[in-house]
Amino acid sequence: MSFENVTTALQAFTTTGDGLTLTLPDARFVTFKVQGNGNVTAGAVAIECCPQTTPTPPSAGSADGMIWTTLTTILVPANKEVEYRAGLVSGTFRARISTPVTGGTVTVLGIRPEAQKGLPHRPLLAASSSMRRHSS
16 A cells, blocks of 8 residues: 555634644645635635644644744635645644635645655654545
8 A cells, every 4th residue: 555645634624724734744745725615805825834843732722932934925716726836844834814805715735745766765754633644
């Protein structure tokens, strides 16, 4: 069995907020998918990183002392999906809605390919309870 990817929902059908975190204690390739749901007329999502690898419980928000750095800011599209390939990264990540979404909602997924050609398989490390495995 091979894992094609591991997906974490950082935001799900929301309009404001910091969202859940994704913790990668060792370097992984990550792609963030930002999906505008509905007739979105405004809104932006900041993909942020903190070099700390301390998992944050889903209901706790940001851990005390975490300093977030914005990797990129993505405008939320209407009824479309936009991808941001962060590359090989580690630390704790979040998708903070930096400009409130109006006219619809946004869903942000963090996707880690676990079985890429030429890369060894790595054990799955649980980053949050919202993780799902997709197997082929």
